[in-house]
Amino acid sequence: MALAAAERAVMAAEAAQPRGQAALALEQARGQWQAAQSARRKADKLRFAEAAAANADLAHARARLDAAREEVDSRAARNADLRRRLLVNPERRP
Amino acid sequence: MILRLLAVLALSLSMALPAAAQSDHERAVAALSSELQALEADPSLGPLARLERLQARQAVADAGAARRSDREHKLALAGVRIETARLAAEAELLSAQAEQLDRERDQIMIEASRLEAERARRESERLRLQAMAREEALQRELEQAEADRTAAVQQAQAETEQARKLAAARAREAELARREAELAAAIAADEITDAAPPPMRRDGNRRIYTLSGNAFASGSASLTAEAQASLRALAGQLGSGQVSIEGHTDSQGADAANQALSQRRAEAVRRVMEEAGVAPGRLKAVGRGKSQPVADNGTADGRARNRRVEIIVN
Numbered sequence: 001m002a003l004a005a006a007e008r009a010v011m012a013a014e015a016a017q018p019r020g021q022a023a024l025a026l027e028q029a030r031g032q033w034q035a036a037q038s039a040r041r042k043a044d045k046l047r048f049a050e051a052a053a054a055n056a057d058l059a060h061a062r063a064r065l066d067a068a069r070e071e072v073d074s075r076a077a078r079n080a081d082l083r084r085r086l087l088v089n090p091e092r093r094p
Numbered sequence: 095m096i097l098r099l100l101a102v103l104a105l106s107l108s109m110a111l112p113a114a115a116q117s118d119h120e121r122a123v124a125a126l127s128s129e130l131q132a133l134e135a136d137p138s139l140g141p142l143a144r145l146e147r148l149q150a151r152q153a154v155a156d157a158g159a160a161r162r163s164d165r166e167h168k169l170a171l172a173g174v175r176i177e178t179a180r181l182a183a184e185a186e187l188l189s190a191q192a193e194q195l196d197r198e199r200d201q202i203m204i205e206a207s208r209l210e211a212e213r214a215r216r217e218s219e220r221l222r223l224q225a226m227a228r229e230e231a232l233q234r235e236l237e238q239a240e241a242d243r244t245a246a247v248q249q250a251q252a253e254t255e256q257a258r259k260l261a262a263a264r265a266r267e268a269e270l271a272r273r274e275a276e277l278a279a280a281i282a283a284d285e286i287t288d289a290a291p292p293p294m295r296r297d298g299n300r301r302i303y304t305l306s307g308n309a310f311a312s313g314s315a316s317l318t319a320e321a322q323a324s325l326r327a328l329a330g331q332l333g334s335g336q337v338s339i340e341g342h343t344d345s346q347g348a349d350a351a352n353q354a355l356s357q358r359r360a361e362a363v364r365r366v367m368e369e370a371g372v373a374p375g376r377l378k379a380v381g382r383g384k385s386q387p388v389a390d391n392g393t394a395d396g397r398a399r400n401r402r403v404e405i406i407v408n
Contacts, residue, residue: 047164050167050171051167051170051171051174054153054174055174057149057178058174058177058178061143061146061178061179061182061185062181064181064182065181065182065184067185068186068188068191069188071188071189071192072191072192075195075196075199076195078199079195079198079199079202082202082203082206086202086203086205086206086209087202087205087206
C-alpha cells in the first residue's frame with residue numbers, strides 16, 4: 001500500500017514537469033521508490049516508500065510553486081503592458 | 095576498587111545516555127512542531143494547503159511517537175512534509191495572485207473601453223461643434239448676402255424713386271412751362287382780332303382745316319399766338335358736327351417720338367378749341383405720327399408741309 005502511494009505521488013510529480021530543485025527532488029523520490037521496490041526487508045521497503053512519497057510530494061509542490069511564480073510574473077507583465085498601451089498611451093492601441 | 099568505580103560510572107553513563115537521546119529527539123520534534131505552527135500562524139499562508147499541512151501534522155506526530163530506531167527517519171519525513179506544506183501554501187497564494195491579476199486585467203480592459211468610449215464621445219462632440227460652427231458661419235454669410243441684396247434692392251428702389259420724382263418734377267416743370275407759353279400765347283392771341291381760320295379744303299362732305307407746322311415752336315407742342323387766334327376764329331365757324339383733330343409729323347426722328355409729338359400737338363389744338371367754346375364731346379384728338387405724309391419728306395419744303403395738324407369737320 002505504501003508502495004502504491006509512493007508510485008502515485010511520483011507519477012503526479014512527473015506530470016507537473018518539475019525543473020531545477022524540484023526535478024532533483026523528484027529524482028531522489030524515484031531512486032527511493034526503486035529502492036523500496038528492491039528492498040528485501042519489510043521495514044526497509046516501508047521506509048523507502050514513505051521517503052519516496054514525501055519527496056515526490058515535495059517535488060510536486062515545488063513544481064507547482066515554480067509554475068505559479070512564472071504565471072504571476074507573466075500576468076503582471078501582461079497587465080503592465082496593457083496598462084501602458086491602453087491607459088497611458090491609448091492612441092497606440094492595436 | 096577502581097574496577098568498581100568504573101562499573102558505577104559505566105552504569106551511570108548507560109542510564110544517562112537514553113535520557114540525553116530522548117531529550118534531543120523531543121527538542122527536534124518540538125522544533126519541527128514550532129516550525130509547523132509558525133507556518134499555520136502566518137496570516138497569508140496559514141489558511142492554505144490544508145491537505146499538506148494535515149500531512150505535516152501527522153508526520154510530526156508520527157515523529158514524536160516513533161520508536162528509537164525510526165526516529166531519524168520520521169524526523170526527516172516530518173521535515174520534508176513541513177517544507178512541502180510551506181511550498182504548497184506559497185503555490186496556492188501565488189495562484190490566487192494570478193487570479194487577482196486576471197481580474198485586474200479585466201478591470202484594465204473595462205477602463206480602456208470606458209476611456210475609448212469617452213474619447214469617441216469627445217470626438218463626436220468636437221465634430222458636432224465643428225459642424226455647428228460651420229453651419230453658423232454659413233448662416234451668417236447667407237444672412238449677410240441677404241442683407242446686402244436687400245440693401246442693394248432698397249438702394250435701387252430709392253434711386254428709381256428719386257429718378258421718378260426727378261422725371262415727374264421735370265415733366266411738371268415742362269408742363270408748367272408749356273402752360274405758361276400757352277397762356278402767354280393766349281394772351282397774345284387775345285390781342286389779335288383779325289385772325290383768319292386755318293386754310294380749308296373739302297373732301298366730300300368733310301371740311302379739312304390744316305394748321306401748318308410753323309404753328310408750333312420747333313419740337314414743341316405749344317401753339318403760337320397767331321395759331322391760337324386762327325383756331326379761335328375757326329371755332330366760331332365749326333357749326334355742330336363732330337370734329338376730329340389729327341396731328342402729323344415729318345419722317346425725321348424716331349417713330350415713337352414723332353407719334354408722341356403729333357399726339358401732343360393734336361391735344362394742344364383740342365384744348366384751344368375747348369377754351370374757344372367748342373363742346374368737349376365733339377372733339378377727338380389723334381396723333382398720326384409720320385404715317386400719313388402729304389409731301390416728299392426728302393425735301394425741306396415737303397417736310398414742312400408734312401408737319402401739320404388737320405381739323406376735320408364732318
